[in-house]
Amino acid sequence: MGFAREASPSSTGTQRVSLKDIADELGISQTAVSFAINDRPGVSAETKRRVKEAAVKLGWTPVYAAQALGSSKTMTIGFAPARSAQGLTDETFMLHFMAGVHTSLSPKGYGLLYRPCRSLNEEMSVYRDWASRKRVDGVILVDLRADDPRPKLLKELGVRAVLAGGPDPNNYVPSLSIDDSRTMGTVLEHLSSLGHRRIAYLSGDSNLDYSQGRVSAFRSFAKRRKLESINIEFTNFDAEQAAMLTLEMLRSPKPPTAFIYETEILAAASLHAMAEAYTTGQLKTGEGQSAGYPNGLPAIVSFEDSFICEAAYPSITAAHRDASEYGAKVAKLLLKVLAGEQVSGNRRILTPKLVIRDSTAKPMDTMA
Template structure:
């Protein structure tokens, strides 16, 4: 008969190090009260002995659910086409799971529904904390979470009321990088098909677009809000291309808006070439307007022409946001607002092949 090996306990770790079991518990759970050196020694011994947490016992002993809530007010359809948020969630879950936490995903149809979810979670003590995304103008959610006493961090921002700490991607000069790239290629008539005018990051990009183009004397220019609706983006693209002085370059808020619009641009340009009998240098894809996406994914790489895009590591961003939240849950001090992960412009065929005419 094979005897089952006894599970390693906190007491075993304490005995090996000659410290109290309470000190081991504080160190394992990153609680204040023990030194950083003790935490390192405890965690090293835990790894050596093969200790693993019993999450049910951990939750009971700390009165925690070991669950983090995530209830963004976005359509479920968005998650079928947009890759950034899926990678963000995967990165967050990876960091949370290492500390025994799970991510409770509850998508909502509106801000009002999202806020009610937070009230319900606080009342039932369903989650220990919340990850907030998509900061809006005059956003009531950070203030509500503070009133509910629910620990939270904001991915984005910063929150102007400083109700909750935030971690945002350092996007301050990204629009400028895109516009410098396009203007160096000779483009002066540029259209920006933005997302939602209520979203903080969309308006920041819009302000950067208007400021840069005004300082360089570019024009005519267009800023159109699509509400992330691909049909609306396609309709706007068709309308702008029909203008006599049409844009020679398009900037799209997301890769899905870019993909849908490039399809209709291709159809229009192929028909124009056939009617005009253009020579090879003026045929598709060389007569295409330049296109840039503010989100990068396999879609941008797979399209033809492949799409120049702003690349952010969404998975790493989710991991960093989750780690900031875990720091809050451990009782450690958290800085108000920080920026990380400066995006990179990945230049592909959509701006190499296109010319400014």
């Protein structure tokens, strides 16, 4: 009958307030109190009001475990992104995203079950486990991949979900995505306006949907504007790999005059490597003369913005996205799904703003 939501004893050892206490206070049945507390049909609006006022007066609060037993809801949202150990510690975007998710879930009484995974297979195993144990009410997906099996799996498991990114080509789950293609265009327009015609893009994972979108936008822009040359490399989000590839390209006969990096971590690591190479004479331009630091640096842009971009020397131009707002909107979409509301398949939101800092300047005459 739903008599499960009772208050736990206080830390002082006082007797817990029960639904029976509320019923006795009002002179009504315990069943009526349970229906009113749980907002179920069968009692009048006036009775619900009186019950809730009495509950506040007597100091009644629900017990989570008891509530779960008396309901099919767990009041828990699952989040199990597949990330490398390095990625989990370095990604400021994901931390702010999760904080935003909490701002939407907490007022509704939901908690976030965070379970980072080391691989896509592990992530899918977690979803199967959660579904079999009815551990979560819904799931937030990130990092859509080519031929991604996760949306279909969650649909088959009966686990409701939303996708941050996308859209899901098969429309198994609704999504909210950031317009990455337009952002790449904004970055390239900025670099092109400064005269850069040899540009490199050091991406993360070639299987990720948003990386593919950025690469496609980069190639289209280069063809349309007839850029002299472009370089596209995938680093698997490895900072050392990004730095190594950057130095290799800078040692080529006609090096890029501008670099675009997938994250601020890749950009900062590469900037550090360039600074060291220029100041020690490992990188030279022109007639065998060292270009010097920081004057010899190519332009640098990051697709992620954080305090790292501001603190670097020179400070790094970056595409700024409000990760917290994004997380909050994604969580609100999932809450709508859980409430049974009709939601559209995909919406694009939060086109990032390019924050121009010291790292983007006109290419040096000796490199142009």
